[in-house]
Amino acid sequence: MTPTPAQLRTLRLAAQGIAVPGTSPTGAVERMTAVQGQDLGQVLWAIGVRTPGATRDDVCAAFDRGELVRSWPMRGTLHAVRPDDLRLLLSLTAERTLRSIARRATELGIDQPLLDRARDTTVAALSGGRALVRDELFDEYRAAGIDPTAGRGYHLLLQLSQEGLVAWGPTARVGQGLVLLDEWAPALTEVPDRDEALRRVLLGYLRGRGPATEADAASWTKLPLGDLRRARAAAGDTVEDLGGGLLALADRPTTGGTPTGHLLPGFDEYLLGYADRSAQLDPEHADRVVPGANGMFLPMAVVRGRVVGTWKRTERASGAAVTVTPFAELDDTSVRALEAAAARYARFLDAPVAFGVVEATSR
Template sequence: MCSLSHEQARALRSRAQGIGGGVRYGSAAEVVERVLAVQAQDVRAAALGIRARADGLTAADVRRALEEDRTIVRAWFLRGTLHTVPSADLPWLLGLLGPHFLRLGARRYRELGLDENLCDRAEAILVKALGDHGPATRAELTEHLARIGVAPRGQAPFHLIRRAALRGLVCHGPERDGEATFVLLTDWLPSRKDGPRGEAAETELARRYLRAHAPASPEDFASWSGLPMTAARRAWRALGAAGHLTFCHIADEASTLPTEHVPEMDLTPSAAPDVRLLPAYDDYLVGYCSRALSVPAAHERQVWPGGGQIRPAVVADGLARGTWTSRTSSTDTDVSLFAPDSEEAAALAKGIATESADVARFLGSPR
């Protein structure tokens, strides 16, 4: 069994995520295929997360991949939350995750007064509206739902739209005047292959998770995916039996590496820190059940202030060194480091300046 220091584990994780070791990808589709899922409740943050892992992309490139090439797609997946995933992976991801989160959501439907009959009628209304009229905003779909007695205010319309997405009927389509729209999945992505099912899908999800997050544990996978620990352990057993796993320790914590990642343990770190400006809710910050390796304990509240927020982070070689902000109406970035000494600040300064300029370029206003 191998043993990793915290620095080695961070180096492996940051390289696997495309945010360290000089690793960058050439297109939005390549980034999303590598990490599998980019958290996307906030469309701007999701695009900036793709930027942080790519070389030379613009926001227009990301939108083109979503709306014209349709190589990536936005819907509800891991933990039942919005993510951008490769379009080719959508069928098996929904086949695995959709039923699980629908079961978990059943109680909430009842609390909202959404019995099975009303849910089925709402589904038929949504499908007909999108089939007849094409892309529609949440507000427009809410008007259609109101005609069958769904209260337009409150959470019921959202949960009915999300239910239809988890059932593989709708997904996000093109933006209209800065607002998201929904489309029929069969219209948006007419050619789809099913992919793995059942336990094979669990195993494939675990394999893809480890490729982008290792070293990691079954507990990390369960936290990231929202699947139960029984599924996580079952997937680990399947990967181990096939010879795909190497077990290791990070300090005193048990962890796992894909066997093909083991040669990377001896990579020499670069002389200058690899700095990335990660957006709010970035996958690197939510991909594990513990934050110990990614954020210094003394500064955890500066990244996770509470209330479900996760702030944009300045990350160097996989370790958060500060936070940053970018106003929606501006491309300027304001960086706040975690009380660094002058030597550390000087080492980070060039990388921060380069990343800040790239954020501006990405959003369309090079300085």
């Protein structure tokens, strides 16, 4: 029987591992295959919310140990990912990503000789296990006669990342250091052939997001729908058809036993992991989460699987303040559930967090 919207939300929360105890930061990311992470602070909490009891320092330590990196495994968007899963994804997506950014590379004056010079400069600067933050590496580019301004340096890094050459590794005072991927985190497994890689990626996608459709998976990976259908066929009875086009792992996790309120970061996979987000977010409120459809997803307040508002963090002399702006008036039970979520966020920050809810406002 096809899940109802309420059942779908419950199943997806369980698959996403939100507030589900018993895993590590690395284990949480492995479960998800990749976690969208163009904003470092947001992705640290995206991992933390899936690792109850872990602190921000615990999540940073997984990057510092080389268990996790950030790179562009698909859609030209930064994600947190295990190094071997990054290699797996790039084996499927890199060629398509490079084609999609070729025109912009030409506009920036990036030709093969310039890319070769950037590659040589990057290897020379980072060899021997060195890690440089972006501006330090761009200084090396300038010394080699490469102008990194106007987005050129960032675009060169994006291209080199598709070769599996560089990734963002250990945390720094501000941001992360860039490293040579194979030096920083040598491969532990071989990249399989394409059909097996497709099967693994689909299973990984469903493990962290199911139930979902083939169209959802295609949107997330930006792979052709035909590839996802091949992956579905290869997966056999490890994947179950729930009706309505919804697929889930046959051995999906049980539901229940977790909190009902959550404060999710901006760009969280609970929303961005799907092409059709209507089960989690009423389309009527979509522009409250993405104001002006500008691509910037605000942090979300979630109760019983529904996005019920947004929230923001304000720094204070001691700790922080979390303020929820609901789409409509919240009942006392929902407020208490979100207050409990703020307490979990305080444990993650290892700092006091004051919690408040402002009056719901109309559009």
